[in-house]
Amino acid sequence: MLENHLPTADLQAIDAEHHLHPFTDGDALNAKGARIIVKGEGVFVTDSEGHKIIDGMAGLWCINVGYGREELVDAASRQMRQLAFYNTFFQTSHVPALSLAKRLSELAPGNLNHVFFSGSGSDSNDTNIRMVRQYWALKGLPEKNIIIGRWNGYHGSTIGAGSVGGMKGIHAQGGLPIPNVAHIGQPDWWSEGDDMSPEEFGLARARELEAKILELGENRVAAFIAEPIQGAGGVIVPPDTYWPEIQRICDEYEILLIADEVICGFGRTGNWFGSQTVNIRPDLMTIAKGLTSGYVPMGASIVSDDVASVINSGGEFAHGYTYSGHPVAAAVALENLRILEEEGIIDRVRTTTAPYLKKKWESLSEHPMVGEARIAGMMASLALTPDKASRAKFASETGTVGYMCRERCFNNDLIMRHVGDRMIISPPLVISESEIDLLIDRAWQSIDETYNAVKSQGLWQAA
Numbered sequence: 294m295l296e297n298h299l300p301t302a303d304l305q306a307i308d309a310e311h312h313l314h315p316f317t318d319g320d321a322l323n324a325k326g327a328r329i330i331v332k333g334e335g336v337f338v339t340d341s342e343g344h345k346i347i348d349g350m351a352g353l354w355c356i357n358v359g360y361g362r363e364e365l366v367d368a369a370s371r372q373m374r375q376l377a378f379y380n381t382f383f384q385t386s387h388v389p390a391l392s393l394a395k396r397l398s399e400l401a402p403g404n405l406n407h408v409f410f411s412g413s414g415s416d417s418n419d420t421n422i423r424m425v426r427q428y429w430a431l432k433g434l435p436e437k438n439i440i441i442g443r444w445n446g447y448h449g450s451t452i453g454a455g456s457v458g459g460m461k462g463i464h465a466q467g468g469l470p471i472p473n474v475a476h477i478g479q480p481d482w483w484s485e486g487d488d489m490s491p492e493e494f495g496l497a498r499a500r501e502l503e504a505k506i507l508e509l510g511e512n513r514v515a516a517f518i519a520e521p522i523q524g525a526g527g528v529i530v531p532p533d534t535y536w537p538e539i540q541r542i543c544d545e546y547e548i549l550l551i552a553d554e555v556i557c558g559f560g561r562t563g564n565w566f567g568s569q570t571v572n573i574r575p576d577l578m579t580i581a582k583g584l585t586s587g588y589v590p591m592g593a594s595i596v597s598d599d600v601a602s603v604i605n606s607g608g609e610f611a612h613g614y615t616y617s618g619h620p621v622a623a624a625v626a627l628e629n630l631r632i633l634e635e636e637g638i639i640d641r642v643r644t645t646t647a648p649y650l651k652k653k654w655e656s657l658s659e660h661p662m663v664g665e666a667r668i669a670g671m672m673a674s675l676a677l678t679p680d681k682a683s684r685a686k687f688a689s690e691t692g693t694v695g696y697m698c699r700e701r702c703f704n705n706d707l708i709m710r711h712v713g714d715r716m717i718i719s720p721p722l723v724i725s726e727s728e729i730d731l732l733i734d735r736a737w738q739s740i741d742e743t744y745n746a747v748k749s750q751g752l753w754q755a756a
């Protein structure tokens with residue numbers, strides 16, 4: 294394997310010299326050196342120092358069927374031998390792309406029966422932005438072009454996807470957002486719910502969509518985009534009142550609903566799609582990550598009969614990617630979907646492992662530094678707090694304590710990510726009960742070590 298024989302320090306030096314990392318403070322990383330991951334098997338990864346680490350993040354929310362699946366390797370190599378690449382631009386198609394489009398149409402709920410392929414989640418959301426604007430333009434309403442997203446929502450980091458997303462750090466760099474984008478608040482009761490009950494707060498946050506539509510004008514708003522359950526924003530599980538009200542508002546004002554299923558799709562919440570878990574009827578769905586279990590890059594938009602027929606009726610839709618429907622990616626996706634279905638992985642998540650994880654995860658809230666423990670299927674979060682009763686934030690800069698905890702997790706051979714002072718997991722869907730026990734033991738130990746460090750460093754202070 295390429296340069297794996299070099300000592301870790303040499304690999305880190307090459308990395309520092311030549312490799313620019315995504316969402317990373319480059320100087321800070323290079324001063325310290327990256328952790329080099331060399332192998333993956335099941336729910337574990339191994340680093341260049343030989344640590345076998347339980348991967349609580351499934352890579353980056355994607356390796357749903359686990360690492361090291363020979364079937365996926367074989368699907369890729371078979372397809373590369375047969376037809377490594379062909380485009381789908383000039384009135385051509387190929388068997389992997391059309392077969393995957395059919396399979397996704399069968400799996401997707403309702404009238405979502407048409408697939409536009411891309412290379413990633415970000416690309417697919419750029420496709421969605423262009424598609425919903427073109428949809429209303431073709432219906433004679435070109436002014437109906439504003440897309441409403443949510444603060445702290447994540448839809449990718451291209452200029453379009455980063456704009457409809459609500460991450461202020463992304464907006465601050467490179468001239469985002471694009472015009473005709475608006476945002477409403479996120480349904481994060483723990484941080485923002487004040488004195489409201491979760492149910493009241495869920496309704497209030499949903500009604501911000503209605504207020505925004507009325508402010509901008511119904512004739513100006515094309516679509517609302519949201520993740521059924523926010524992932525990168527900190528695994529924010531909305532109150533039960535939230536989604537039914539959002540659906541009502543989209544219906545009442547004829548606003549297209551884009552469900553960004555990049556994380557929630559393919560079993561993460563215990564159903565094929567998060568839209569089924571939260572019971573909504575999207576007009577477009579964004580998919581990526583779990584579509585191929587991350588073995589090769591691929592994304593797509595699955596759109597309704599209505600959206601597809603309007604787009605198809607409008608002459609050329611001047612949009613596409615060289616790798617739209619890439620045959621190798623499509624072959625891997627088809628095999629991945631076969632594995633998810635034939636091994637009953639999603640059913641097992643829903644009936645067995647997710648309920649087991651829920652019980653264990655919620656027991657972490659017995660720790661004095663853990664506030665709410667939230668979970669939906671196989672995605673979960675913990676709010677770290679110096680005062681549970683008042684749901685206080687730490688006085689230190691947001692993320693200080695979360696980062697300390699993430700570092701301790703890594704040192705205890707657990708990958709658990711932090712978003713600010715929330716800790717999050719999203720393990721491979723194939724995780725077993727005994728592996729869940731291991732994950733929880735290491736999480737408790739890491740939180741406890743962080744707690745002791747927070748106390749001894751004088752950081753146990755509410756803002």
Ligand SMILES: *Cc1c(COP(=O)(O)O)cnc(C)c1O
Binds near residue numbers: 553581582
């Ligand atoms: C990861 C993610 C994206 C972006 O996908 P990329 O493949 O990184 O471009 C979009 N939406 C959600 C919800 C995501 O989690």
